[in-house]
Each structure stands twice: as structure tokens, then as C-alpha cells.
Amino acid sequence: MIETDVAILGGMAGISAGISCRRHYPDKKVTLIRKEGTVLIPCGIPYIYGTVGNPENNVIPDGLLESSGLDLIKGEAVDVNRESKIVTLADGETIRYEKLVFATGSGPMIPPIPGVDKKNVFPVRKEFDYLGILLEKVNEARDIVIIGGGFIGMEFADECKKGRDANITIVEMLPHCLQMAMDDEYCDEAQARLQETGVNIMVNERVEALLGDETVTGVKLASGKELKADLVILGIGAVPHTDLAKKTGLELGFRNMIKVDRHMRTLSDPDIFACGDCAEKVSFFDGRPVGVMLASIATAEARIAGANLYSPTHRTVGTISVFSTVINGRAFGVAGLTERIVKQTGMSVVVTTAEAPDTHPGGMPMSAKTKVKLIFAKDTGIILGGSISGGKSVGEMTNVLSACIMHNMTANDMVMFQMGTHPALTASPIMYPIVNAACKAVIPLRGMSNIV
Amino acid sequence: MIETDVAILGGMAGISAGISCRRHYPDKKVTLIRKEGTVLIPCGIPYIYGTVGNPENNVIPDGLLESSGLDLIKGEAVDVNRESKIVTLADGETIRYEKLVFATGSGPMIPPIPGVDKKNVFPVRKEFDYLGILLEKVNEARDIVIIGGGFIGMEFADECKKGRDANITIVEMLPHCLQMAMDDEYCDEAQARLQETGVNIMVNERVEALLGDETVTGVKLASGKELKADLVILGIGAVPHTDLAKKTGLELGFRNMIKVDRHMRTLSDPDIFACGDCAEKVSFFDGRPVGVMLASIATAEARIAGANLYSPTHRTVGTISVFSTVINGRAFGVAGLTERIVKQTGMSVVVTTAEAPDTHPGGMPMSAKTKVKLIFAKDTGIILGGSISGGKSVGEMTNVLSACIMHNMTANDMVMFQMGTHPALTASPIMYPIVNAACKAVIPLRGMSNIV
Numbered sequence: 001m002i003e004t005d006v007a008i009l010g011g012m013a014g015i016s017a018g019i020s021c022r023r024h025y026p027d028k029k030v031t032l033i034r035k036e037g038t039v040l041i042p043c044g045i046p047y048i049y050g051t052v053g054n055p056e057n058n059v060i061p062d063g064l065l066e067s068s069g070l071d072l073i074k075g076e077a078v079d080v081n082r083e084s085k086i087v088t089l090a091d092g093e094t095i096r097y098e099k100l101v102f103a104t105g106s107g108p109m110i111p112p113i114p115g116v117d118k119k120n121v122f123p124v125r126k127e128f129d130y131l132g133i134l135l136e137k138v139n140e141a142r143d144i145v146i147i148g149g150g151f152i153g154m155e156f157a158d159e160c161k162k163g164r165d166a167n168i169t170i171v172e173m174l175p176h177c178l179q180m181a182m183d184d185e186y187c188d189e190a191q192a193r194l195q196e197t198g199v200n201i202m203v204n205e206r207v208e209a210l211l212g213d214e215t216v217t218g219v220k221l222a223s224g225k226e227l228k229a230d231l232v233i234l235g236i237g238a239v240p241h242t243d244l245a246k247k248t249g250l251e252l253g254f255r256n257m258i259k260v261d262r263h264m265r266t267l268s269d270p271d272i273f274a275c276g277d278c279a280e281k282v283s284f285f286d287g288r289p290v291g292v293m294l295a296s297i298a299t300a301e302a303r304i305a306g307a308n309l310y311s312p313t314h315r316t317v318g319t320i321s322v323f324s325t326v327i328n329g330r331a332f333g334v335a336g337l338t339e340r341i342v343k344q345t346g347m348s349v350v351v352t353t354a355e356a357p358d359t360h361p362g363g364m365p366m367s368a369k370t371k372v373k374l375i376f377a378k379d380t381g382i383i384l385g386g387s388i389s390g391g392k393s394v395g396e397m398t399n400v401l402s403a404c405i406m407h408n409m410t411a412n413d414m415v416m417f418q419m420g421t422h423p424a425l426t427a428s429p430i431m432y433p434i435v436n437a438a439c440k441a442v443i444p445l446r447g448m449s450n451i452v
Numbered sequence: 453m454i455e456t457d458v459a460i461l462g463g464m465a466g467i468s469a470g471i472s473c474r475r476h477y478p479d480k481k482v483t484l485i486r487k488e489g490t491v492l493i494p495c496g497i498p499y500i501y502g503t504v505g506n507p508e509n510n511v512i513p514d515g516l517l518e519s520s521g522l523d524l525i526k527g528e529a530v531d532v533n534r535e536s537k538i539v540t541l542a543d544g545e546t547i548r549y550e551k552l553v554f555a556t557g558s559g560p561m562i563p564p565i566p567g568v569d570k571k572n573v574f575p576v577r578k579e580f581d582y583l584g585i586l587l588e589k590v591n592e593a594r595d596i597v598i599i600g601g602g603f604i605g606m607e608f609a610d611e612c613k614k615g616r617d618a619n620i621t622i623v624e625m626l627p628h629c630l631q632m633a634m635d636d637e638y639c640d641e642a643q644a645r646l647q648e649t650g651v652n653i654m655v656n657e658r659v660e661a662l663l664g665d666e667t668v669t670g671v672k673l674a675s676g677k678e679l680k681a682d683l684v685i686l687g688i689g690a691v692p693h694t695d696l697a698k699k700t701g702l703e704l705g706f707r708n709m710i711k712v713d714r715h716m717r718t719l720s721d722p723d724i725f726a727c728g729d730c731a732e733k734v735s736f737f738d739g740r741p742v743g744v745m746l747a748s749i750a751t752a753e754a755r756i757a758g759a760n761l762y763s764p765t766h767r768t769v770g771t772i773s774v775f776s777t778v779i780n781g782r783a784f785g786v787a788g789l790t791e792r793i794v795k796q797t798g799m800s801v802v803v804t805t806a807e808a809p810d811t812h813p814g815g816m817p818m819s820a821k822t823k824v825k826l827i828f829a830k831d832t833g834i835i836l837g838g839s840i841s842g843g844k845s846v847g848e849m850t851n852v853l854s855a856c857i858m859h860n861m862t863a864n865d866m867v868m869f870q871m872g873t874h875p876a877l878t879a880s881p882i883m884y885p886i887v888n889a890a891c892k893a894v895i896p897l898r899g900m901s902n903i904v
Contacts, residue, residue: 016882023891041812044875051876057815060882284870296873299881303867303891313894314868322872331877360493363509366844392818395877396848402870403855415755416766418736418854420774421748423496424503425783425847429751430468430512439475439755442765 020306472758601629
């Protein structure tokens, strides 16, 4: 029997929760329990197949655990006894805890397509050896079909194409790739950029079956088309790893995620917390459950969970949903709601756009045209969301929007946003597109309550 | 006599004020009056001497005026009659206005050094032809001495060194270059980076005289040292262009800037507004006058002034002071107060730092280590300032801090900041240094009022 104060089940979010706990409660012994010998950087996985080159270069170093004073036990937790507060591992080892954190993450959704279990069909699992095998397959493949045109599918296609002349085709069921995340005009731009690399994109196409005997040889679409394939990658979505939580008697909610309160404490057990992909999230905007899973959300929740284990320190404001991606050198980011979402829910909004080079003058090296769209609530002028495409600065520009959203800034506030500008780093002070888009919103919003 | 609704005197801030005015009052005729045929992008001026290559590539295109519906009169305003509301130009032309905006900017401070009027001594004037002549001089020079190690001096030195093997020396009076803007450790880093290019930096050195007959040949320092120089560039600081404002009877305040209220309206005349370098600024933090002049502040003020001409629309919250620079490929940014400033004023603060690569994994191409320092008020936990060095994303990361400062975020809020992360665009979600620096502040701040 191993004794610990805090036991944490899981990978990346577990590390983050552990660091946060140790920071707040330096006297507590914190033990990470995980199956994987090595924890991968989850959002870096597509880059193993191109830019980064191999799984070894995409791991979270265990040195981070040591420097944060976290103990590590490699093993698979198979049972939790909430009364005796004991976690049992597959090898029979037991660990007694005072506080337990589920940070068990998520795994790829396996769609119920006939043939999905054939050889050379790869859901994207966050497992080191498995992803190494997939790398060999990608290197050998002639015809790669990627099912699902979300972030994972798009990033995999972009990376797999780098330095290889394989035929790569994305099959997406919806009218646009990335449609769950971005508005049409940004989806169009991302698709066009990816097509420039030679990747084929097929939208409005549903996969009916994977063909071949033991090994996949093709993909049959509901439209009747057939695609040749010696490798199929599944990027359909993710499902939370909550089998153990369920077995433990923790209440599950939306999409089988573990139900938690604003302190990230499970509704079922005051000594058990949950965070990351396995934990239920609610929207910053309306408090409803949201299905979005992002490493950045997971770590934010983990910081909150770790800090709250022995005393309520932080209270989550809910999930804003902030992300960015890069497709063939063009960056895309969204913070908060898209126009598609607000229109679906019938919200009354003002939408504005602005464009500018991300340097000034635009003739500086590496300049990229930045396109910004902002969405403001019509009655209050409060920002609900923003979308950006452009160059490398898009990641942090999206974070500027996140800060504005988190503090309910109005268009009026954002007109007066005091950005710093520099020729090589940002748009010009006259053209800075976040501010200019806000400026354009002030007139249509005029007369509304929060606008002076 | 030309009739207009709004007359605006000045360059870049004038354009921004005019655009803002036209946006809010599309029926008003707006006339820009300026001496210069061409308006330069002010912060781009150092880049004329390296990256951008010539003044032609660093202008604000007049197309922006046309597309915004602004009229342009080229001429020097020499008189304003406030009673008859008439501006008189040097050529005798008169313009009758309803509202007048002073956006007359600033020019280089000329220090009272013996010999400062010699040939080949160049204060940095924002004038197109003048800067073209300086470019020829830079191309011919063997020994360039730059007096003043602020942004202008540092950026000029960096750019002048590109593709040239001239000897370049910066002479700075204070113990560090950039000391008015950044804390010591960042100054040290910037100096070291610049020295790597071969630029010489001399600190704690005061210039006593410029040597030579008609043309400068050297610089004599108070320490007794003498430097050879066939070109001297002055980057000492800037003074507001407010001679005409004074002649017009507008009250001047701190450092001869035009006194304005929170609407950017002059204290002296309800129909005259002022914005940009010529207008007095007050600190966001304590409301005291501040001397900082930045193009980004100027345009922010111009947007406010333009919107308020006929109706109070925006109220400035005061100057946060947000800027960034690049020295030999390393970017530096500061938002709000530095540790030097808070210590000078005896404020009780908590200061934390964090570091991380700006990609994840750090092995992604173009990765740069980002260093962040945050300063929080000890009693409230509210952020007072932040400093960053790193790669290209520093510009927008500094703007993330600006948004946090503008909304009085506490360390507690910032711990829960929901940043988006992406391998190629940002630090990893575990390491994101703005959040990690905030995390480190929570414990020392614990027990303080605003921390739950």
C-alpha cells in the first residue's frame, strides 16, 4: 500500500493539476498515476508526421514532474474504493489517497463504420508507441484517406503532405471542413490553403464502409464513390475516458463527462475532483454544457482543480473556447462564439470585420494579411466572439480577444483598447484590425444600453 | 476661404481622428491640413535604414484618406483665429471650421550640446525628403555615433548595421539603454543582442561636444573619451509641436503639451480638441501627467477625439503605455508599469516571472524562449504591469497584458485566463508564461482583499 495525500489519474491535465496543487499546498504529497510511460503533448501530435518528425520530439519531459515535486506511478488504475479511499492498479498495487483527481482525458471516437477494425485504419490515440507505428505507415503509404475534416484531420493532412508525395484525401460529412469550429468564410480559406498543398478535400460525403480483406484497401462513400486507400486515419472527434469514473459511481453528464461544480469538484464525492477532457464543461456565455475539448481548457481546469483540493481558491467562469490552428502556413483562431452559433440560437448581434497586414508597413518581411471578425451582443454591446486568420501572431491576437471576452468588454471599451504596435510585430496603429472592427460596431450599436 | 465642418492639423494622428470623425458623423466635411506631402509611418522610420530599404516603402498611403472621405489641404497652418474660427496657412489660404483638432505631433528634442548644428548631425525628423538624405549619409558613413539609447537609438543602430560594415556606437547617459522603458534585466538582454551585431554601446557617458569644423568629425564625452564620427544621429527624445497651439491661446501643461480633458477636448476652447503627441496624457494608474509618446497612444486618442467632436462618445481611461520593439531579432514588450517605476514610487507589489518556449514542443521551427515578468498590487492583486521578451508573438502577448490591465484583472483572474494554444503559435498550455507568472503570484498575495 502506497500512501499519498493527493492521487491524480491521468496525463497532461494531471501534470497541470499536480503542479497547481503543489504550488498551493506545498506540504502535500502528490502522486500521478498513469498508464503511459511517456505523456505526449496532445496538440503536437499531428506535427509528429511533418514538422517535428517523430514522437520523441513531442513529449512532456518528466523533469517537469521532478522540478514540481510530483511523484509518479506508472500503472493502470482499475478500481477506486471511495469508502476506504484506495485506488487499485492493474498489477494489484494499491494507493491510499486523501483527495483524488480524475484527469483521465479522452480518446478517439471510433465510428460504427463497417470495416473500421481492418488493418491500417488508425484512430488517433495519444499513445507514444502507437503513434510511432502510425509514422511508419504514413511513410509507406501511397493513398491516405483521412476521415473527418476537423482540426485533427486538417492538421494531419497538412503535415502528412510535407516531404511526401502520397495522395491524401480528407472526407468530411458536413458542407465545410472545420465547420464545427469556424464560420464559412474562414473554413473556405483554410480549405483553399490546404488544397494548395495538393491535399484533396471532399465535403458533403459520408463514409459507408472501409473496403478490403484483412487490410484496408479503399473507402466507400454513401454517394457511391470509392477511394483507394492503403492507410485510413480517423479524425472524427473524441470521447471522454470515464469508464473508471462510472464504475466508481461518479455521476456522468453531457456526453458521458464527469459532472463537476464550478470548483471542479465532482457532484458525487467531495474528495474527488475532475478536470480536462473527462470533466463536464459549461459555456461561459450561457452556462449550458459544451462538448469542446482542448488542451488549453484542460490545463485551465486543472489549475483550478489543483488549487481547490483543500480550500476553495478559484471558481471557473465556464468555457470560452479559444483555439488556433495553422493550415499550410496560414493561422486561424477563434475565441468565443462564431456567427454560425449565434445565428443558430437566434441571438441579436452586430458583426463587423476589418483587415490589415500584421506588420507596418506591409512590406516588412513575413508580413501576412490579418482578417478579423467580431461579434457583439446587440443590446449590450458586449463582445461574444471573434475570428481571425493571418500569420504567426494570430495565436496571441486570439488570446487578446479571449481577455476581452472574459471581462465582458463592450465595443466601446475595445475602441479604446490600448494596443502596443511595432513595425515587425503588429499591424499599424491606424489599421489594428481588432480595434477597427470594434470601431465599426459602435455606430450600429449606438443607442444601446451599455454604449455611452 | 475654404469652408469645412472639421479641420484637423497634423499627420498620422490626424488621419486617425479624421477616420473616426467620418465614421461617427458621416455628414460632416472633414479637412486634413498638413505641411508634409507624404505622411510617414512614424514607428517604421528606423526600418528605412535596413529592413524596409527606403522612405517610399514607409508611407501612409493617401488612398486611406480618399476611402475614408477625408479632404486634404497641403499647407502649413500659421494662425488660428478662435473667434472667427479661421485657420490661416503660410500661403495666405484660409479655412473656416466648426471644430478644430490639433494633431500636430512632435519633433526630435535637440540637446544644447556645443556643435549640434554641424553638418552630418541628424536629429530624427519625421520628414520624407530629410530621411532620404539621411539614408544617403548612412550609406556613406564609416563611423556613426548615435546619441541616446532609447527605442529610436537602439532600432536605428540595429537597422544601420544591416548590410553595412560601418562602426556604430550608441552613447547613453544612463546606466542602461532603454532604461526609461524597461527593467534592467530586459535592458541587459537587449543590449547584449545588439552588441552581437557588432554595435558598440557606451553607457554612463554624457556627450560634451560635437567636434569638427563645418562638418562633424567626432564626439567628445564628459569622461574625456573621444569618438570618431562622420555621422551623428540624435535619438534623445521628442518634444510636442505646440507653438501654434500656444499662439492660439490654448493652455499648455506638462512638458508643453496641450491640456485636454477625458474627451480629448482642450481645456481652453470647447470647439478645439487635441490628440497624439501634442496633447497632454495622464496615467491610467494614478491620473498624473505622463510624458510617453507612442504612435499607438496617438491613434487611440485620435479615435476618441474624432468620435467626441459633436457628442461625447468615448472617455479615455488614461495612458497604460504599451509598446514593443525588436533588437537583432529578439522582441521586447512592456505594458503598464515596470518594476523600476513601482519601486521608485514605493508601491507595495508582488513580482513574479515565468519562462517558456513560444512553441510546443520547443523543437518547432522558429521557436524562441519567452520571458515574462508580471507586477501585481500587493493589497488588491490587480495587475499593474508586465514585461516580455521573446519572438514575434511578443507584440500581441504584450497586448494580452494590456487588455488584462485595462480591466483591472487580478492575479486570480489571470490564473484562470483561457488562452488558446497551438504548437506553432504559442507556448504549451502547461507552460503558458503569462498564466504561470500569475499562478506564482497567488500564494504571496493570499489573504489580500480581492483574492478569494
